[in-house]
Amino acid sequence: MRTFELLVIGSGPAGIQAAASYAEAGGPGPVAIVSADVDEPYMRPPLSKDSLAGGPPVEPTPIGPAVPKDAELLLGRNVTAIDLEKRTVTAGDETLGFRRLVVATGAVPTPFPEADADAEIHLLRSLEDARCLTAAAKRSTSAVVIGSGFIGCEAAASLGSRGVDVTLVTPEDGPQTTRLGDHASRQITSWLTDLGVEIRTGVQVTHVDAPRTVHLDDGTTLAPDMILSAIGMQPAAGDLGDPAGLQTYDGRLVADERLSVAPGVWVAGDSARGLNVTAGRSLDVEHWGDALAMGDLVGRNAAATDGSGEETGDGWQPWSDVPGFFSEIGEHTLQYAAWGDGHERAEVVERTGGFTVWYADADDVVVGVLTYNADDDYERGSGLVAQKATLTEALSGARPDEDDPEGDSGDGDA
Ligand SMILES: Cc1cc2nc3c(=O)[nH]c(=O)nc-3n(C[C@H](O)[C@H](O)[C@H](O)COP(=O)(O)OP(=O)(O)OC[C@H]3O[C@@H](n4cnc5c(N)ncnc54)[C@H](O)[C@@H]3O)c2cc1C
Structure with a gap:
């Protein structure tokens, strides 16, 4: 069995930044990043924007921090179990040992629940999802986007700007009303309608029949060439954390202010429910920049401890940043900094x-x-x-x- 001084699960921004910051802070090797993703680490934000809008083909855009040169990147390997006593994880048919572990498993899109098993509904999280979605967009003249969160709005704008007739369906009174209020919602509505997006507010999708018939609770039916469901994300750490005896909340690992979940084990990014010392409470955050910032923090905190969690270096840092994100809806960029609750x-x-x-x-x-x-x-x-x-x-x-x-x-x- 191979044993790593630092083992990171996940090759998103939190995982890659954790490994990079650990190495930069002088943490000892060997280091490995094990990820279910098959592609080299890439940026997710462009996936609902440029390439879907008809821009450059879907290619992996490298994540800012590079994978440290001595780290092993084990792609296409799903971790199915963590054993905290033995200090091992199960990744396919291999057992990997660790002295320090960072869980950065992110989230997966919530599948649309009321649909025939063979209904053709796209989800968007991975590069592979984006390749399929963009290929469908090339063949389509009409689309239904379910959900008016940021990914739904961005994708609707991108499809609209490439000339697809888009209908955005949302139970909200307007896009993002609940989260951002009426003013921002009206602005987003005008940006979307300028791109030809039809917005159906206050309606629920009751069922999607195979292959692509969308039934709404106002009695109408839509039959688009393609469907994207963007109804939310499910953090992906619960299935690993619960059996390992870690505290979880809605699929996230519950962490203290240093984003530690057990001695020598940390969590970062969308999978984390960490105690933010500035907010004075635990927060759930699903933003690119915060995944990088949390990864940086746990990488440095891991470098400042030995495998048992005892401090050896310059001391640990608490999580204190105000979360924030950007969203591009067509040509319009919104910036948002908030506790988010x-x-x-x-x-x-x-x-x-x-x-x-x-x-x-x-x-x-x-x-x-x-x-x-x-x-x-x-x-x-x-x-x-x-x-x-x-x-x-x-x-x-x-x-x-x-x-x-x-x-x-x-x-x-x-
Ligand atoms: C289309 C799209 C557009 C976005 N646009 C924006 C934006 O404009 N602004 C913004 O702030 N945020 C945006 N986000 C959100 C942002 O991308 C996420 O907050 C960020 O990627 C979270 O990083 P992470 O490292 O926590 O998780 P992820 O990026 O999800 O990475 C998790 C990694 O863990 C791997 N993994 C999961 N489970 C396992 C397992 N059991 N074993 C092994 N590997 C596993 C996955 O394969 C993946 O590599 C967008 C997201 C999407 C999908």
């Missing part, structure tokens, strides 16, 4: 050629900011969220306290 109030500020929405909780504390063509608001917004500024401060143009970039002097509930 809801808001009570939303205040809109119009900007030249753009807008900002400030989100606040019941105590008028800023919990998020969404910007469109308002980079200055985005830059100060993330700091104001961290510092738990009030909505009044945000609206008055306040800037975050430079000496307190992560809100360490906030209300101390971390």
Whole structure:
């Protein structure tokens, strides 16, 4: 049996960054990354954007951090079990030993539940999914997209801009209304309709018959050339974590503030439910940049400990970042920094050629900011969220306290 000083499960941004940061921080080798994915590590965000819109063919865009040169990349290997006592994982017919383990298994798309087994419904997560989806788009003049989350909206915009007649079906009152509020939803609606996307709001898909007949609960039926279901993601760590005796929540591994789940074992990215010390609570985050940031943190924390979890290096770091993401809907880019677990109030500020929405909780504390063509608001917004500024401060143009970039002097509930 081969035993690795660091074994990473998953070749997404969290896993690759964890291995890269571990090596950069001087963690000892050998290091291996084992992944179910068959492709070299690649960026996921372009998969719902350029290539689907008819841009360059679907090719793997390398992830920013490179795989460390001495690390082994074991692709096409599904890990089916973790044994914490023996310090091993089962990957196909091989058992791999580890001293430190990072779980970065990400998420998989939720399959559409009400459908014939042989209904032709695309999902979008992997490069292979994107190849199939783009090939279908080339053959199609009409499409139904189910779900108005970011992937649904981005994909609908991309298909619309390549000339496909798209119908976006959503139970929400408008795209993203629940998460982002009415103003942002109206903007997204106008961007989509400008690209010819028809949006059916307040309707549920009751069933999809094979091959591609979509029944809606308003009694209508659609028969497109292709269907994409984008109704959400399921974190992919529960099946590994539960049998191993790790604490899980909705398929995520529950981690402390150092993103550790057991001695010498960490989690990062979409599979993590970590304690964010700035928020003062556990957060679920499904964003590219945060997967990289969490990977960086666990890589460094792993390098600062021996295999039993005892500190050996410069000490560990807590997870403190305000989560944030970008989304491109056609030619329009939204930026969002927020704890991501809801808001009570939303205040809109119009900007030249753009807008900002400030989100606040019941105590008028800023919990998020969404910007469109308002980079200055985005830059100060993330700091104001961290510092738990009030909505009044945000609206008055306040800037975050430079000496307190992560809100360490906030209300101390971390
Ligand atoms: C189409 C699309 C567009 C997106 N656009 C944006 C965007 O614009 N902005 C943004 O912020 N975010 C975006 N995201 C979200 C972002 O891509 C994810 O948050 C990010 O990829 C999460 O990284 P991760 O490393 O946690 O997981 P993943 O990237 O999902 O990687 C998980 C890895 O683990 C592997 N794996 C899973 N289970 C096992 C197992 N049992 N054994 C071995 N390997 C396993 C998988 O094969 C994969 O390699 C997008 C996502 C998609 C799908």
